[in-house]
Every structure is written in structure tokens, then in C-alpha cells.
Amino acid sequence: xxxxxxxxxxxxxxxxxxxxxxxxxxxxxxxxxxxxxxxxxxxxxxxxxxxxxxxxxxxxxxxxxxxxxxxxxxxxxxxxxxxxxxxxxxxxxxxxxxxxxxxxxxxxxxxxxxxxxxxxxxxxxxxxxxxxxxxxxxxxxxxxxxxxxxxxxxxxxxxxxxxxxxxxxxxxxxxxxxxxxxxxxxxxxxxxxxxxxxxxxxxxxxxxxxxxxxxxxxxxxxxxxxxxxxxxxxxxxxxxxxxxxxxxxxxxxxxxxxxxxxxxxxxxxxxxxxxxxxxxxxxxxxxxxxxxxxxxxxxxxxxxxxxxxxxxxxxxxxxxxxxxxxxxxxxxxxxxxxxxxxxxxxxxxxxxxxxxxxxxxxxxxxxxxxxxxxxxxxxxxxxxxxxxxxxxxxxxxxxxxxxxxxxxxxxxxxxxxxxxxxxxxxxxxxxxxxxxxxxxxxxxxxxxxxxxxxxxxxxxxxxxxxxxxxxxxxxxxxxxxxxxxxxxxxxxxxxxxxxxxxxxxxxxxxxxxxxxxxxxxxxxxxxxxxxxxxxxxxxxxxxxxxxxxxxxxxxxxxxx
Amino acid sequence: xxxxxxxxxxxxxxxxxxxxxxxxxxxxxxxxxxxxxxxxxxxxxxxxxxxxxxxxxxxxxxxxxxxxxxxxxxxxxxxxxxxxxxxxxxxxxxxxxxxxxxxxxxxxxxxxxxxxxxxxxxxxxxxxxxxxxxxx
Numbered sequence: 284x285x286x287x288x289x290x291x292x293x294x295x296x297x298x299x300x301x302x303x304x305x306x307x308x309x310x311x312x313x314x315x316x317x318x319x320x321x322x323x324x325x326x327x328x329x330x331x332x333x334x335x336x337x338x339x340x341x342x343x344x345x346x347x348x349x350x351x352x353x354x355x356x357x358x359x360x361x362x363x364x365x366x367x368x369x370x371x372x373x374x375x376x377x378x379x380x381x382x383x384x385x386x387x388x389x390x391x392x393x394x395x396x397x398x399x400x401x402x403x404x405x406x407x408x409x410x411x412x413x414x415x416x417x418x419x420x421x422x423x424x425x426x427x428x429x430x431x432x433x434x435x436x437x438x439x440x441x442x443x444x445x446x447x448x449x450x451x452x453x454x455x456x457x458x459x460x461x462x463x464x465x466x467x468x469x470x471x472x473x474x475x476x477x478x479x480x481x482x483x484x485x486x487x488x489x490x491x492x493x494x495x496x497x498x499x500x501x502x503x504x505x506x507x508x509x510x511x512x513x514x515x516x517x518x519x520x521x522x523x524x525x526x527x528x529x530x531x532x533x534x535x536x537x538x539x540x541x542x543x544x545x546x547x548x549x550x551x552x553x554x555x556x557x558x559x560x561x562x563x564x565x566x567x568x569x570x571x572x573x574x575x576x577x578x579x580x581x582x583x584x585x586x587x588x589x590x591x592x593x594x595x596x597x598x599x600x601x602x603x604x605x606x607x608x609x610x611x612x613x614x615x616x617x618x619x620x621x622x623x624x625x626x627x628x629x630x631x632x633x634x635x636x637x638x639x640x641x642x643x644x645x646x647x648x649x650x651x652x653x654x655x656x657x658x659x660x661x662x663x664x665x666x667x668x669x670x671x672x673x674x675x676x677x678x679x680x681x682x683x684x685x686x687x688x689x690x691x692x693x694x695x696x697x698x699x700x701x702x703x704x705x706x707x708x709x710x711x712x713x714x715x716x717x718x719x720x721x722x723x724x725x726x727x728x729x730x731x732x733x734x735x736x737x738x739x740x741x742x743x744x745x746x747x748x749x750x751x752x753x754x755x756x757x758x759x760x761x762x763x764x765x766x767x768x769x770x771x772x773x774x775x776x777x778x779x780x781x782x783x784x785x786x787x788x789x790x791x792x793x794x795x796x797x798x799x800x801x802x803x804x805x806x807x808x809x810x811x812x813x814x815x816x817x818x819x820x821x822x823x824x825x826x827x828x829x830x831x832x833x834x835x836x837x838x839x840x841x842x843x
Numbered sequence: 844x845x846x847x848x849x850x851x852x853x854x855x856x857x858x859x860x861x862x863x864x865x866x867x868x869x870x871x872x873x874x875x876x877x878x879x880x881x882x883x884x885x886x887x888x889x890x891x892x893x894x895x896x897x898x899x900x901x902x903x904x905x906x907x908x909x910x911x912x913x914x915x916x917x918x919x920x921x922x923x924x925x926x927x928x929x930x931x932x933x934x935x936x937x938x939x940x941x942x943x944x945x946x947x948x949x950x951x952x953x954x955x956x957x958x959x960x961x962x963x964x965x966x967x968x969x970x971x972x973x974x975x976x977x978x979x
Contacts, residue, residue, distance in 0.1 A: 633930055633953055638850030641955035645857055673953050 324366025328374040331358040336381045351382045352406045359410045363417035371414025378410065379403050489552070489562070489583040492569075493522050497536060500578060509583070511555035527551040527559055539566045539579050552583065561587050618686070625683035629676045636676065640669040671802075675790070678804035682789065685733060685811040692816070695731045697769070697836075698724040701758060704739035708746070715746050715754055722759035725767050727836045733812045738771075740805040741832050745773035747799055750829075766818065767838050772831040778824040787820070809834070844870045844897040845877040845907065846928075854955065855897070858962035866970060869893065874905025878913060881920055893923060895969050898945075900929040900936060908939060915944040922976050926965055 335358035342354070355378035363371030383403060483490055489506035493499055499522050502514055510517070510525045522536070523529035528551065535548045544567040552560045566581035643665045651659060701721060705712065712719065719742070738758075745756045757772040778786065778793070785791045787810040792803040813820040817837045824830035846852045852870055859868060869890065871877050877898075880887045896914070900907035907929070915921045924946040929936070932950045940948045949965065952958045969975075 630930065633951075634848055634851065637854070637951070637953065637955050637958060638848075641850065641854040641857075641958065644955050645854075670954070677953060 324370040325373055327365050328362035328370040329377065331361045332374050332377045332381065334358065335378065336385070351402065352378065355382060355406070356409070356413070359413050360417065363414040367421055368414050368418035371417055372411060375407055375410025375414060379407055382406070491522065491581050493536065493579040493581065495576060495578055497521060497533070509552050509554065509560055525553055527553050535564060535566070536579060539568060543568050560585055561590050622683050622686050625679060629680035629683065632676050636669060636673050640666065640673065643669060675802055678802045682804055682808050682811060685808060685815060692728045692730060694726050695729040695734060696726045697729070697734060697760070700731055700734035701738045703735040704742060707739055708742055711743065711746050715749060717746050717754040717756060719756045720758070724760050727767055727838050729816055729836060733815070737809050737812045740809050741771045744805055745771060745775060747801065748775045750774060750776050763835065765837060765839060766835045768833060768835050770831050770833050772829065774829040777826040777828050778822060778830050779826050780824065783821070844868060845874070845902065845910065846870065846897070846899045847872050847902050851951070854958060855962050858959040859966060861959065862963045862966055866966070867891065874902045874907060874910040877910050878905070881914065894975050896923055896925045897928050897965070898925050900927060900931055900940070908943065911940065911943045911945055924969060924975065926969065
């Protein structure tokens with residue numbers, strides 16, 4: 284391994300020069316390896332000596348045996364230049380040997396002439412000196428180079444230090460800037476954190492965050508107040524501890540985790556004092572930026588007031604219902620009493636009426652023509668009066684019976700009821716020559732008897748209040764929403780619309796008794812019957828143009 | 844005739860007179876008296892046995908319905924035909940009367956003329972047309 288011998292410029296510029304003996308001073312192009320270099324040095328020494336020898340040989344003629352060592356001095360110099368002291372020494376020795384061998388008398392290595400010894404000695408000495416000096420030169424050069432390098436390095440180092448310092452300073456500035464920024468950011472973060480926190484603390488609703496393990500991680504003031512437990516104690520505890528129904532709370536927590544959010548989950552918070560607070564919880568799972576669940580955030584809404592209000596409302600509603608029931612009872616009773624009164628009154632009036640009518644009638648029988656005219660007149664009027672009274676009372680009885688004697692509603696063929704009515708009126712129909720047209724009529728839930736009475740009254744009116752022409756009466760029905768609409772149309776004298784309300788009232792008449800008989804109860808009874816069935820009755824008419832009476836019978840469309 | 848209303852009683856009498864049918868009319872005003880009369884108790888020891896009873900239902904002291912019931916349970920008295928003649932037209936009363944074996948039920952007509960006709964018709968039917976059992 285000879286990493287040291289590599290002369291890459293960068294390495295040598297920064298690495299502290301080692302001053303290895305001779306190694307670093309050699310030209311890079313000729314320094315493949317330390318050992319190699321050594322071998323090469325010696326080899327070079329040998330070569331130059333040999334070359335010197337040859338050159339001296341070449342000058343043999345000119346020089347003879349004079350200046351024996353002349354060519355060997357350059358050789359030694361060259362060898363020393365290239366290979367340093369060892370190479371120079373080798374060259375010196377070799378040169379001396381060769382010179383001695385070839386040019387000093389006698390031939391061969393022996394030396395006889397002391398002058399020759401001196402020459403050789405001087406040569407050796409010179410050679411050694413040359414080598415040493417050259418070596419020293421090398422070394423000095425090497426040192427100088429090293430120093431240069433060092434200086435260069437130092438300069439480079441200084442430059443770099445400068446640059447570093449500058450960079451440092453810049454960095455320092457930037458760091459300061461960043462620190463300032465950081466401070467500002469931290470400050471504003473702190474502010475907004477404080478702000479957010481103050482909002483959370485200001486919330487009147489108890490807020491809580493719960494970890495994925497079900498432990499409280501944070502609460503606000505409102506929660507402390509609701510539970511009576513300080514914040515520090517609550518953090519880390521199981522959240523379900525603070526409810527009257529911990530299982531229900533845990534169930535809610537599970538639902539939030541699985542569904543992501545929950546609204547209006549009812550729970551009751553328990554205060555350490557024993558008080559409870561009814562609340563509705565809104566909770567959600569909150570996540571970090573990566574979408575991982577961090578915990579549950581829950582807000583409670585105090586519904587104590589609301590519950591109280593609801594309870595009161597329920598109480599009032601019950602009370603109201605009770606009142607309504609009571610009133611309905613009262614009303615029903617009052618109605619019954621009234622009807623009973625009407626019935627009984629009418630019924631019990633019959634007897635005295637009969638007495639009056641009877642005796643006055645007997646009077647007339649016995650004494651007609653036997654008293655004066657005036658007496659006859661009085662008696663007639665009395666009889667009339669009583670008869671009328673009887674009719675009125677009879678009618679009143681019929682009217683009151685619509686409510687009391689009505690039977691339960693059953694599916695009734697209205698066509699049949701109409702037929703019965705027509706049968707009852709058969710005499711007056713024939714007498715008046717009335718033409719009656721009947722459309723197909725439906726089956727409805729109704730009281731058959733009352734329906735007959737209703738039709739009878741309407742048709743009787745149509746016949747009674749006829750014009751000069753024979754009465755033409757048309758009866759029909761059509762389906763309306765939730766009901767059947769019936770009509771009885773005639774070509775009679777018509778009714779002035781201003782009497783819309785009046786004609787349906789008891790004993791209200793529009794004509795004198797002389798013109799048209801009747802007590803004025805017919806339509807009142809019709810109205811009562813229709814209303815008992817839940818329908819309504821009205822008419823359309825113009826005087827002189829006939830009338831059409833309409834009435835509805837509700838029919839919810841149940842299959843009949 | 845068992846009738847509590849004096850006016851009705853008098854009208855009935857008048858009607859019977861007008862019919863000119865020979866008959867004798869006895870009149871009591873309530874149910875208790877009616878039974879005593881028929882059983883010939885007390886002041887009625889010499890009372891004649893009627894061929895026909897006209898019975899009103901609404902009577903003081905003892906109701907006509909009770910009288911009817913008792914009459915028709917009495918083995919001796921039950922053979923006498925009873926005509927219920929009453930103001931009530933209640934179906935319940937009608938049914939009840941026939942259940943108690945009234946011979947017929949007539950509602951007193953409101954109109955007095957008709958009333959007279961009805962009385963005459965009753966008499967004519969029961970005392971002329973119908974064959975009555977002879978008293979033993």
C-alpha cells in the first residue's frame with residue numbers, strides 16, 4: 284500500500300507535507316513507486332556512468348590518460364541530481380572503478396602511482412561532495428516547495444477561514460432573522476392558542492376531549508362546574524364516571540368511534556353534590572393531518588330547562604285534555620237534558636191539549652147553531668188554535684226525536700229511503716200531478732228512517748211550493764271528496780236568497796198560513812237530520828225560477 | 844176504565860155516549876184501586892165484573908204495567924180482555940205490554956176527533972164484534 288506516494292494535487296495541497304526522505308522531492312512523472320523509484324535511481328546512475336565511460340572512450344584519442352575523470356563528473360552530478368545521495372555515491376564509486384580499470388596504468392583495478400591514488404581520492408571526495416550538495420539542494424528545494432505548499436495552504440486556509448467567517452457572519456444574521464421570525468410566530472401561535480383556549484373556556488357548554496382509550500384528555504371550565512370536579516382530577520380519568528348511567532355513556536362513545544359523529548345523545552351528568560343535569564351530547568372524532576383519529580370531542584347542551592318546559596307542557600296538555608273531556612261531558616249532558624226536556628215537554632203537553640180540543644170540540648158539536656154567530660166564531664177559532672198548537676207540539680216532538688230516537692248509522696240504500704218517502708207522499712204526488720225523476724242513488728252510512736223523513740220533507744216542500752205548472756222534481760247525487768252530494772231540484776216558486784239562513788230555522792215561514800199551510804218545521808228537521816249525519820244543507824234559487832236543495836252525507840270511502 | 848186524567852176520562856165517556864152503545868162504564872183512577880175493584884175488595888165488594896178493561900199505563904200509586912202483569916197472572920181475572928190505551932207510543936212499552944199479554948195496544952190520538960173515533964172503534968170491536976167469555 285502506497286497511498287502516501289500518490290501525488291494528486293489536492294491531497295498534496297491540503298495534507299501536511301511529510302518531508303519523507305527524498306520521496307517527495309522527486310519529479311512526479313518519474314516516481315511510480317518508492318521501491319521502483321529506488322531501483323530506477325540506481326539504474327539511472329549506472330546508465331549515466333556507462334554513458335560517461337563511453338564518452339571518455341570516445342575521447343581516448345584526444346585525451347589519452349589525461350583528465351580521466353572529466354566525463355565522470357557530469358555523470359555523478361546527473362546521478363545525484365536524479366537519485367540523490369545514494370545514487371550519486373554509487374555513480375562516484377562506479378566511475379572511480381571504471382576510470383581506474385580502463386584509464387589508469389596499469390590496466391585493471393590495481394593502482395601504483397600515488398598520484399593516481401590522489402586523483403581517485405579527490406575524485407571520490409568530489410563525487411561525494413557533489414552528491415551530498417546535490418542531496419542538500421534537493422532537500423532545500425523540497426523544503427522550499429513544502430514551505431510554498433504550506434504557505435499556499437496557509438493562504439488557502441486563510442482565504443477559507445475568511446470565507447468561513449463571512450459565511451458564519453451571514454449565517455449568524457440569517458439565524459438571528461429566523462430566530463426573530465420564530466419568536467414572532469411562536470408569539471402569534473401562543474396568542475391564537477390562548478384565544479382558542481379562552482373561547483373553549485368561555486363556552487357555556489361543557490366540552491371534553493376523550494382519548495381513544497376512553498380517558499379524559501381535557502375539559503373546560505363549564506365541565507368542571509357541571510361535575511364539581513377540578514380539571515386536574517378529571518384528566519386521565521374514565522369519562523363515564525361522571526354520568527348517572529356510565530354504560531349508556533360508554534355506548535355513546537362507542538357509537539361516535541364507529542360512526543364518526545353523533546348528535547343529540549341524551550345523558551345525565553352527575554355532580555359531586557348529588558345534583559344531576561340532563562344534557563344532549565354532540566360528539567365527533569377529531570383527526571390529525573394524516574387522518575388518524577386522535578380522540579373524541581364532545582359538547583353537552585343543557586336541556587334541564589327544556590325538559591322542565593316539556594314536562595310542564597305535557598302537564599298542561601293533560602290538564603287541557605281533562606278540561607276538554609269534562610266540557611264534552613258537560614255538553615253532552617246538557618244536550619241530553621235539553622232533548623229530554625223537549626221530548627217530555629211535548630209529550631206531557633199532549634194531554635191538556637187534548638182536553639181543551641176535546642171539550643171545545645164537544646162544545647161545538649153540542650151547541651153549534653144553538654148559540655149566536657159570535658159564539659160559533661169563538662168556538663171555531665178556539666178549535667183552530669188548539670189544533671194548531673197540537674200540530675206545533677207534534678212537530679216539536681218530531682224535531683227533538685231526530686237526536687234522541689235516531690238509530691245507529693248503517694249502510695243504507697238511499698234509493699230505497701227515497702222510495703219510502705215517495706210512497707208516503709203518494710197522495711199529494713197524484714193530486715198535484717208531480718213528475719219525479721230519480722237518478723241512481725248510492726248506498727251510504729245513515730239512519731234509514733231519518734233519511735226517508737229528510738227526502739219526504741224536501742219533496743213535500745217541492746210539491747207544496749209549486750208554480751202554475753205541474754211540479755217537475757229531479758233528484759240525483761254525485762260523488763265529492765269524502766262525501767256524497769244530493770240534490771232535489773224543482774220548478775216551483777223559488778226562494779229569495781236573502782232568506783238563506785232563515786228558512787232552516789224552527790217555525791220560520793216565508794208565507795202566510797193562508798197561502799201555504801205548514802208550521803215551518805220541515806226544513807229545520809231536514810237540517811237537524813243532515814247535521815246529525817255530519818253533512819251540510821243549503822239551497823240555490825231565484826224567485827220564479829224554482830229551487831235546488833243540496834245536502835251532503837259524508838262517506839269516507841269505506842267499502843260498503 | 845183505569846184512567847188518571849179526568850179530561851181523558853170525560854172524553855171517553857162522551858165518546859161512548861155518542862156511540863149509543865148500551866154499556867156500563869166504571870172508572871178508577873189508579874192501579875191500586877183498579878185491582879181492588881177487580882178483586883171486589885173493600886168498597887168494591889158489589890162491583891160488577893167488567894167485560895173489557897181500558898188500561899192506561901202511566902198511573903199513580905201502581906203503574907199500569909204492573910196492573911197488567913198482576914191481572915194476567917190472576918187465573919180468574921186473566922180472561923178479561925185488556926185494551927191498553929195510553930199516550931205513550933214508545934216501542935218498548937208496546938212490546939212490554941204485549942209480552943204481559945195485553946190483548947191490544949192503542950196510542951191515544953192527539954187529535955180529539957180521532958180520539959173519539961178510536962174509543963168508538965174499540966167499543967164496537969170488543970163489545971159487538973168480538974165474542975167475550977161468559978162469567979162462570
